[in-house]
Amino acid sequence: MKDFTLKIVTPEKVVLTDKVSQVSVTSSTGQITILSNHVPLVSQLAAGEIVVKQQGKEENLMAVFGGFVEVVPGQVIILADRVENVAEIDEDRAEEARKRAEDALQDKKVDSAEFAALTANLEKEMNRLRIVRKYKHKGIRTGKH
Template sequence: MKEINLKIVTPERIVFSEKISQVSLSTTTGQITILPQHIPLVSQLTAGEISVKYNGNEEDLMAISGGFVEVLPDQVVVLVDTAERAEEIDEQKAEQARQRAEEILKTKVVDAKEFAFLTAQIEKELVRLKVARKYKKRGIRTGLNS
């Protein structure tokens, strides 16, 4: 089966760099799945889940906060603000962060800029929770190579 190189990069580190059979991610126009020999593409990413599949049908999950993806015939590069592997996410801390942001929105008058920031924070934490819970429920493989 054909493979494609996937690299996921944040300002702090290379989170993932490995050959895969497919990757699914959330763009501003919807969910896309990229396979080997995909047409070239550049797209903006939203906060969401990245699902990476390997030839053996194993799957890895990650949560991202948004960024860009560049697709070339033999390589996919994902540039994001933050990316966490499912096994790195602390579910309790993500829930607490979501609750804090929601509480500020309920109790404090905020300007449009702060409202947008808090809304994005809530969305990011909800994605982290979704990925962590899915990982826990499915027992998705660990040990991603970087």
């Protein structure tokens, strides 16, 4: 299988630049798996996961919190709002944060801007939990922040 260049970039840093054989992302319309011969594409990313496969290496698993993916011949660029390596997600902390976000949403005194921020935070924590729980059975240790 032919490799291609994958770049994952957030507003803070370049997360990854490497040759890969396959990358799967969660787009706003569903899961997309990209191989070296994929047609050109630009798609919005939803909160979900990025699965990176390289010849002879373990999968690199990440949680992504929105952004865009662009596929051009020989290269895939992911411009992400935020990316976290699954091994670095602390499941207990994410669960506590999810509970705090749910409790805050129950407060009847929040205005619409606060409600939107709390809802986004709840979605982020639920995404983190879903992904870490999905891959925990593969022996991926979750880290403490």
